[in-house]
Amino acid sequence: MSKAMVRYIIVVAVLALALGHVPHCLSSKTVGGGYLYPQFYDHSCPNAQEIVKNVVAKAVAKEPRMAASLLRLHFHDCFVKGCDASVLLDSSGSIISEKRSIPNRNSARGFEVIDEIKAALEKECPHTVSCADIVALAARDSTVLTGGPSWDVPLGRRDSTGASLSGSNNNIPAPNNTFQTILTKFKLKGLDIVDLVALSGSHTIGNARCTSFRQRLYNQSGNGRPDYTLDQSHASQLRANCPRSGGDQNLFFIDFVSPINFDNSYFKNLLVNKGLLNSDQVFVSMNGASRELVKKYAYNQELFFQQFAKSMIKMGNISPLTGNNGQIRNNCRKVDA
Ligand code: HEM
Known part of the structure; x- marks a missing residue:
């Protein structure tokens, strides 16, 4: 490590101690003491x-x-x-x-x-x-x-x-977790509410099975009533292919507007109560701070994209094994002997 780098780390560490918080660049707990960097394979495997x-x-x-x-x-x-x-x-x-x-x-x-x-x-x-x-x-x-x-x-x-x-x-x-439980699970991994909302923007692409959201259509609170945070005409369309029983594996687009485009329509859907998963809709229905973030990303795709990239790097930094810890598997499905 260069002298300048060491000096920078000391300055940031002292500032962090003085301010009473640990900045992200120092907080990623790598097991093995190493750190991740984009050029890691530049010499060992340039392609x-x-x-x-x-x-x-x-x-x-x-x-x-x-x-x-x-x-x-x-x-x-x-x-x-x-x-x-x-x-x-x-x-x-x-x-x-x-x-x-x-x-x-x-x-x-x-x-x-x-x-x-x-x-x-x-x-x-x-x-x-x-x-x-x-x-x-x-x-x-x-x-x-x-x-x-x-x-x-x-x-x-x-x-x-x-x-x-x-x-x-x-x-x-899980899709039926409360807002607080979901946020706690993110916090336990060093991620905050901004990361939570931005990363959930991944639901702008892909599918979910009927079993992952059925309770919103029929039995949200265990009393047989549908979930009124879901737009009711949208709910009745979803019921057609997600019956009260059966059809568990039937697939639905999570972002029904543009299911294979990574864009901000997932956030726009939440604002009109057309989020598919309960765990997404709670960002609007259950918490003011997350609701503001949803609005921000619904109005400004660029802000969503910038935060998404940052939060993905942060998520990718969760406790990686480095140095001599772990191994490089030969086959990703099996541990090397
Ligand atoms: C915040 C809490 C989250 C919950 C409760 C949640 C839950 C789910 C559920 C239930 C499904 C549908 C699974 C199925 O029915 O088979 C799903 C799909 C998906 N999730 Fe999440 N998710 C969360 C966060 C995330 C994050 C952070 C990412 C990525 C960074 C992500 C990416 C995706 C993608 C891309 C799909 C579609 C996958 C496919 O089509 O194969 N989710 N999620």
């Missing part, structure tokens, strides 16, 4: 980012929804033991796969695309690029390919040697 982008582009051209699925994988990875590719591990030996958890079962997807990227990278530069970094890059590329903002992805994560089914069940917010 890594290009290879990831090409495979993601091919997959999204074949199936536009794949962009959403890859973006969500990064979130479901980072919220469980940090961004360490634990979500990619299959069950074997002592490992119980996170793919079996409630948020992931019949829902998380994109694993074959990650496999294809990994195979291409192993050919180009064996045992170099981690699965965790592949997921982070694929999330960025998916955002860009659907029309969203770009950012330089800090790299250098290593892969876990374990998974946590309970972490996946408990840390990832």
Whole structure:
């Protein structure tokens, strides 16, 4: 590390102590003491980012929804033991796969695309690029390919040697969680209300199953009444394909206005009570601060894009393994012996 860098870190640390808070640049807890930076593979695998982008582009051209699925994988990875590719591990030996958890079962997807990227990278530069970094890059590329903002992805994560089914069940917010529970789950990961609202803007692309929002159509408060924070003519359209019972896996666009474009229409939908998931609509119905953020992003797409990029970097910094911790897996589904 250069002298100037050391001096900068000391100055920021002293200021932080004086002000009584820890700025984000010093707060990312990397396990292994290292830090992430975008040029990590510049010498060891100069084509890594290009290879990831090409495979993601091919997959999204074949199936536009794949962009959403890859973006969500990064979130479901980072919220469980940090961004360490634990979500990619299959069950074997002592490992119980996170793919079996409630948020992931019949829902998380994109694993074959990650496999294809990994195979291409192993050919180009064996045992170099981690699965965790592949997921982070694929999330960025998916955002860009659907029309969203770009950012330089800090790299250098290593892969876990374990998974946590309970972490996946408990840390990832559920669509029927209250606003406070969702915010608490984000805060536990070092993310704030601004990150929460901006990152939820990911729901501008992708699908949700009937089972993820049915209670809004029929039984929101357990008393058999529908949820009146949902526009009622919109609700009756949704009921057509999401019956009171059955059809659990039927798919709906989360942003019905522009389901494969990364834009700010998700926020506009919330303002007219047409959010699909209860966990999205509560930003408008339950909290003044989040409501203001929704308005801000609904009126100004550029502000949303800027914050989204910042918050994605912050999320990508959740407890990465660095240095000699963890490993670079050969196959993203299995721990190397
Ligand atoms: C704030 C709390 C959140 C909750 C409660 C939540 C919940 C959900 C649910 C229930 C689905 C539909 C799953 C299904 O029915 O199969 C979904 C889809 C999705 N989520 Fe979230 N989510 C949250 C935050 C996020 C964040 C932070 C991101 C990304 C940074 C994200 C990205 C996505 C994407 C892109 C999809 C569509 C996936 C696809 O089509 O395959 N979500 N989310």
